[in-house]
Amino acid sequence: MPRVVPAVIRALDILELFLDRPKLSAGEIAERLGLPRTTVHELLVTLVARSYLISLPGKPVQFRLGMPVFQLGAAFAGQLDLVREAQEVAQDLAAACDEAVHAAVLDGTDVIYLVKVDSTHPVRMVSAVGRRLPAHCTAVGKVLLACLDPAELDARLPDGELFGMTPDSITTLDQLRTELNRVRAAGVAVDDGESDSSVRCVGAPVRDHTGAAVAGMSISAPIIRWTPTAQAEWTRLVREGAAALSERLGYRPRN
Known part of the structure; x- marks a missing residue:
């Protein structure tokens, strides 16, 4: 050496x-x-x-x-490329869990998916890069909404009821605020059939060198493979994946 x-x-x-x-x-x-x-x-x-x-x-x-x-x-x-870095981390994460891994960014009250790495299982979830979904219906969206300061969150949220994608979607602001409080406390969010009744997801925030949450990373799986043991393992892995991507973007956690 x-x-x-x-x-x-x-x-x-x-x-x-x-x-x-x-x-x-x-x-x-x-x-x-x-x-x-x-x-x-x-x-x-x-x-x-x-x-x-x-x-x-x-x-x-x-x-x-x-x-x-x-x-x-x-x-x-200036040399960093969020999509490139996210793609590499998502590939490693997908190899570890053998489930679909996504990275997405917040755009208003929606999320836009930038990266997807599929599982090798024959039964997979249907999703695509570039797809836009209501943030409050997704794990990546909820972690990003939870990272907004209260004033910015209020400015983004619409008046009245929220659009629901499934019977399990959050459709009221009170429900969403309660859920975001849970997400802040846990540091991760779960999509419990809220964007697709047959799919479950767990997501964690990705931060850049300023500490701002710039993206979300998630692991998604069909409900048939979503067991308590699997959820605990995928929660650990998505935390690690989001932390790895954050580190690539220059984030340094403070004690």
């Missing part, structure tokens, strides 16, 4: 501290990393000289991230 350079590792450790704090002093950096102050001082001088950090006058002197960090992040974000 090629040798890693300790000084570079330490410099990167310093930069990553600023993911959680906008400003830090040299003393705080030394304490958090467990490094000698002389070492931290030399690294800070180098990072400031290259504008990766900016020193702020005061007692003590504090530091914040500089423009090159933003430029690198923007260059990385």
Whole structure:
């Protein structure tokens, strides 16, 4: 294995501290990393000289991230392709569960499916990339609605009853708000025959580098294969799949 350079590792450790704090002093950096102050001082001088950090006058002197960090992040974000990344993660997820996997985005009060990877079973669900469905009838839609702030959610929801796709669909705003509260608490949503009576789905949100929920990922299966044991396993897998896609999009969970 090629040798890693300790000084570079330490410099990167310093930069990553600023993911959680906008400003830090040299003393705080030394304490958090467990490094000698002389070492931290030399690294800070180098990072400031290259504008990766900016020193702020005061007692003590504090530091914040500089423009090159933003430029690198923007260059990385510009290379990302949600559909491409989602397709690759969905393929891995489908291989793990052998059921249909979808990725979708929210458009108003609907979801639009961007990615679908089918199962190998002879009995499959009927769906297609580009299909639009009412968000409140789907697992991916409900997780995305649940991630909206209350004002934006209110602005998107229509007055009166909601359109139902099956007898089990949510059709009132009170029902939907109760369901979204459950989704927020659980971190996942279930489509219990609400978009297709013969199909069940579980979905989780996908977040980008800003922490915003930009897509949803789901596992869908015919009701004949939807058992409590299978649901628990697919819930775990869809959480992992959504987390993997979020990581590809630059999301870093905060403690």
